[in-house]
Amino acid sequence: MAMHCQIGNMDETPMNFDMVGNKTVNPKGAKTVLIKTTGHEKSSFTVVLACTADGAKLRPIIIFKRKTMPKIKIPIGVFVHVNEKGWMDEEGVKLWLDNVWSRRPGGLRQERSLLVWDMFRAHLTTSTKIRLARINTDVAVIPEGLTSLVQPLDVCLNKPFKDCIREQWNEWMVSGEKLFTKGGNMHAPQLDVLCNFVIKAWNDITEETVIRSFKKCGISNSLDGMEDDFLWQDEGEA
Incomplete structure (x- = not known):
């Protein structure tokens, strides 16, 4: 089996510009609950996350639904890609392999590695x-x-x-800097703000949590059976 630093997992996850939670704080017995949004609940983008079994978190890719690259200063810590559907495709997989997976520790030396991912069509092309x-x-x-x-x-x-992203969005809705249309409608968060949401949320996940996630899935456990208990632990257990 490859060393833990050469065993990775990648996944694409959809996100919305408005990240409304399912909990609100309202007076007890209130019959109407108003949830404030920017009106962009259906606008989405994709975040591509990846990590390795030794606890390393690789640089996220954010795919925005647009034809041209945004004219923003992209924060250090993310790779931004654009796609007309805002989703991963074969070109996006190529970019991820070249700019993230190949640049992980050991990647430039092309040490033999193992990548775990799902059956998404773009993962399986020739x-x-x-x-x-x-x-x-x-x-x-x-x-x-x-x-x-x-x-x-x-x-x-x-x-x-x-x-964590939802918590940051809630804080932004309360006190963040916002832009409005001439008609007074609130714009969704700026793209660089969303990038920073992603960076912070990914950074906040600990190395220990990443290591435990691979063991809970039976991917990097020791062959002597001493780590099999991870398979049965609840996510919140140490």
Whole structure:
């Protein structure tokens, strides 16, 4: 088996510009609950997260739904890509392999590695397979319907990541700097603000949580059975 630093997991997760939670604070017995938004609940973008079994978190890619690159100063810590649908495609996978996976620790030396990801179509194309072979990366494809059981990002990491972004969005709604249309309608958060949300949320996930996520999914556990208890631990357990 590859060393833990060469075992990785990647996943694409959709996000909305308005990140409304399912909890509000209102007077007891109130019949009407108003949830304030910017009116962009259906506007979305994609975040591509990846990590390795030794606890390292790789640079996120953010894919915005647009034809041209945004004219913003992109914060250090993310890679920004654009796509007319705001979703990952074969070109996005190529960019991720070249700019994130190949640049992880050991990536430039093309040490033999293992990448765990799901059956998304762009992961399985011939050109993707050729590129993976070229950089000495073996692939473990998670069967359909099992990502919630054996994909580290799905099992342990995506939820706290999204929770942290939602908390930042709530803070921005209360006290952040906003832009308005001439008609007085609030714009969604600026793209650089969203980038910073992603950076902070990803940075806040600890190395220990990442390591535990791989063990909980049975990917990096020791072969002597001494770490099998991780398989049965709840996500909140140490």
